[in-house]
Amino acid sequence: MIKLLIVEDELITRRGLMRHIPWKKIGVDMVETAESADEAFGICARWQPDIVLSDIKMRGMDGIEMCRQLRSLLPDCQIIFVSSYSYKEYLKAAIELGAIQYVEKPVVPEELIGAVEKGIERIEQIRAQKDLQESYTESLDFLKKEVLFSLLSTPGDVDKLECQLRKSGLWTGTDTRMRIGIVKLAGTVSEGREFLNTYREALHELMESAHFYCSADFHDKRTLILLITEARERLERDSGLIRSLCALAEESKGEFRHFLALGRMVGEPQQLYASYESACQSASSLSYKGFSSCAFSEEVAQDRHFELDREREEAFVNALSRRDKEEAGRILKDIYDDLTDQKAALNSSVKNMYFLLYNHVLRLEKELLSTGKEQKENNRFWDNAQTLQELHTFLAARAMEAIEEREKEGSGGNAVIFQVIEVMKQKYPDKNLCIKDLADAVYLTPSYLSGLFKRRTGTTINQYLTNLRIEQAKLLLRDNSLKLYHVADRVGYEDAAYFARIFKNQTGMTPSEYRENKSR
Structure with missing residues (x-):
């Protein structure tokens, strides 16, 4: 059984959460509400909820202090904060308390549901660990x-x-x-x-x-x-x-x-x-x-608190405002290099640094992850990231993507597409050329570039690359001294048989038939 307590001093918000979230459907068996920290303490002592969903800014004791005191009473209780404010101190306190998530108001139901589901998963893991520990109590x-x-x-x-x-x-x-x-x-x-x-x-x-x-x-x-x-x-x-x-x-x-x-x-x-x-x-x-x-065993990451330098944060925000990709990228690279030089562990303080910078990028994009699907995808990334390089690459790509989006609002993104096409023209013989390589070349994420390319050209990147390779193959097939496998290799295909199938699908003829037809 999963029990959840909502602590919120606004009656409309409490009622909205009770009415619009399908608690039973997502695995919450019982829900109670409190309008103040004092009332919440009484309910927690009597009822012992598994999850506390709390506002931060409340009359009397705020949500941060309330949950800090609740930790001694209910150490395994999972905490979710909701607030209209995204101050750095609030985010830092939420991380220190081990909160599942910091959900901004107005609350997006899908985002809150994802946080609750994550809390339920943690509770089940804790219960399973306790069951295991109770089974082995000898020593x-x-x-x-x-x-x-x-x-x-x-x-x-x-x-x-x-x-x-x-x-x-x-x-x-x-x-x-x-x-x-x-x-x-x-x-x-x-x-x-x-x-x-x-x-x-x-x-x-x-x-x-x-x-x-x-x-x-x-x-x-x-x-x-x-x-x-x-x-x-x-x-x-x-x-x-x-x-x-x-x-x-x-x-x-x-x-x-x-x-x-x-x-x-x-x-x-x-x-x-x-x-x-x-x-x-x-x-x-x-x-x-x-x-x-x-x-090796003597190589250990430094698991200590890291904090973002205020001057760097302001410089990054200014670079975003000026649409200065080079400066924004340099600042992110400097932060990444400093952390790797200091052998930083990927702890909550480091993730918080990157998350704060990510919020600045989101503001440039004029969005706050309003769709539940995108929120879940990003939450999954932050949870699963294992290296500083992953965080750096993700943030740099999103920053460049946001700047590009603002820059190309008047040009329709054609400059980016032309740049990608030029890269394909230069690198089509590379058998390992992939969408990620092309996206890295223009500082976009693969998924965003794929969608942009399809919208602007009416075809996919893979199909465009295939067309380019087949057109180059047609030119090479005119040279009778080249074997078919030589032609395949020069246009980026390792397997000559596979190349022949693709060629026939595109032209209606095998490479041999095409060569014979052109030689007449």
């Missing part, structure tokens, strides 16, 4: 062993683990050492098995005689656990085996792009958890190192 060490055994799919005590490791050939006990690795993917993988199989094959090729175990499933849909056991010299940081593992991460691309964090080397089964803990610590450096990299 902290026992709990850690259970977590570790679950991680390695080898339940049992230390002696049993050692026996299983011996039987599997992963541990002989004779100068054998072990390392835990944490593999983090750049995004969630819908076809996780495909990545897992590909990664395992790569490990087999790299390790040759080394023994390893790779978890059979994804933790949180983007994390794998790797156990490597070998002789001491083969697990040293500068060994060929470890260098090969790091190279595998550094060379990863596309949907297989990942980050590898390696824990310290240990010699006994009961020390595996220590290796896992140190791997978790090194995984924190993902925030500033980024994907396609690796980290």
